[in-house]
Amino acid sequence: MTNMKQKITLLLFMISFLSWEGNAQTQFWSDTFEDVGAPSSGTRTPENDGGGVFSTPYPSYFARVTNSDIDLFFGSYSGQEGSKFWAAEDNDGAFGSGNEEQQIDFTNINISGKTGLSFKGLFAANNQNAAFESLAFGFTHSDYIIVEYQIDGGPYVPLIRFFANNSVGTGVNNKSLAEELSGDEIGEGTILTTSFGEFTKTIPATGTILNLRIRVFTNGGSEEIAFDNFRLFEAPVCTNPTVPxxxxxxxxxxxxxxxxxxxxxxxxxxxxxxxxxxxxxxxxxxxxxxxxxxxxxxxxxxxxxxxxxxxxxxxxxxxxxxxxxxxxxx
Ligand SMILES: [Ca+2]
Ligand SMILES: [Ca+2]
Ligand SMILES: [Ca+2]
Ligand SMILES: [Ca+2]
The missing domain is CATH 2.60.40.1930 (Macroglobulin (MG2) domain)
Known part of the structure; x- marks a missing residue:
């Protein structure tokens, strides 16, 4: 009986291994926001990188930072990759009125011959004191994180978006950024917290050159947003031989x-x-x-x-x- 169980276990293991191998995901690009080797290829171009006129810890910023560089409502972010990540808070406080939205472009990523593309990234935000607004709840503006991709000069296509989840003015996980899944600028998916969470999105397209961009809108104190370790993967299609x-x-x-x-x-x-x-x-x-x-x-x-x-x-x-x-x- 034990022997039979062992055989079945081995067989199930082999089957799962074979099916995993068929869909193997291979990372071909990353931006860890660390000092060396980031991004792994192509160019990262931020609209700004710093805290305006202020010195660290920045009260308002759009910058590549460590926890000690920024003044957070809650202590510090956790779960980041390495030591550095990108963070934003009160963008117009740092760079002046009209600069509430800050952007980073990741350009010239070679996807020639690659199939089964997908994106992974780590995202975090202050979910402690009901910081973020959305037009959908009657506020004057929407705070957001939007990641988009573009292939071979075509239009930018949304990949993942985060918007405020409700209008309740106090409490943990209220007026917090959550994944927006329905197109109404209200987040109903996973809520971003002060611990980085990983999100995965497929890119249902192929081509030669891929550009990514992230747009972050934040215009108030405590509207604290961070992201790290953006990666792109391919899952090569396996073509079986012909019957000879x-x-x-x-x-x-x-x-x-x-x-x-x-x-x-x-x-x-x-x-x-x-x-x-x-x-x-x-x-x-x-x-x-x-x-x-x-x-x-x-x-x-x-x-x-x-x-x-x-x-x-x-x-x-x-x-x-x-x-x-x-x-x-x-
Ligand atoms: Ca702050
Ligand atoms: Ca990092
Ligand atoms: Ca929604
Ligand atoms: Ca706001």
């Missing part, structure tokens, strides 16, 4: 003689052709990455089964050929 057609340089062959199998097909993402006898996936005779393979069939006939294997592919059907062996002794 087989021919032999000689058929029938004499007893103990060899013949060359000619394999006509396309490996795609497979790495080699596997040649079997007995059945497809049966007894492995050998493998080749070329289009030929020499076999020595046994009489009265031997059937060879060939399919592409290796890499990300799931082994499928075989092409087959039966080689007859002449019984005439020479």
């Amino acid at each position: 057609t087989l021919a032999a340089s000689a058929n029938p062959v004499c007893n103990s003689a060899s013949t060359t199998l000619n394999i006509t097909g396309t490996l795609n993402d497979a790495t080699q052709w596997a040649i079997y006898t007995g059945s497809c996936g049966g007894s492995l005779v050998g493998t080749t990455a070329t289009s030929t393979f020499v076999v020595t069939p046994t009489g009265p006939s031997t059937t060879y089964y060939v399919r592409g294997e290796g890499g990300c592919v799931t082994p499928g059907s075989c092409g087959s050929i039966t080689i007859n062996v002449s019984t005439v002794s020479l």
Whole structure:
């Protein structure tokens, strides 16, 4: 019984591993906002980086910071990547009227040949004292975080947006930024807190050059916003091999003689052709990455089964050929 359980557990493990491998996500870009290697490629261009005329800890700012650089209503942010992140508070206090919205552009990110794109980022905000407004509740403006992407000079498309979740003027998690999912500038999704939370969004597009931008609107004290560790991932599509057609340089062959199998097909993402006898996936005779393979069939006939294997592919059907062996002794 235990043995059977172990076998089932092993089988389930192998199945989950195989299906995970098929959808493997590979990170190809990041901006950690640390001092070195950020962003990993392309260019980060912030509208401002600092606290206006003030010295640290900034009371109002749009800047790449550590916790000690900024004057927070609640102590400090937690859960950031590394030590530095980007933070914003009271943008017009720092940079003057008309600068309530501050922006960072992340440009010239190469996505050529990449598929299955997705974005991950860490976001945080003050959720302690009901700081943020939305036009949807009759206030004069909306505070927000909006991340958008653009591919090959096309229009900017929203990726993730955060707006105030209600108009209750006191208490934790009131007038707090939450993910906006319905288009009404009211956040009803996950509420941002003082501990960075990770959000993932798929980018249902492909192209050559991708630009990201983040727009942050904050115009009051305690309207404290932060973000960190933006990343882009690809999940390469795996293309299975074609089912090959087989021919032999000689058929029938004499007893103990060899013949060359000619394999006509396309490996795609497979790495080699596997040649079997007995059945497809049966007894492995050998493998080749070329289009030929020499076999020595046994009489009265031997059937060879060939399919592409290796890499990300799931082994499928075989092409087959039966080689007859002449019984005439020479
Ligand atoms: Ca503050
Ligand atoms: Ca960081
Ligand atoms: Ca909404
Ligand atoms: Ca505001």
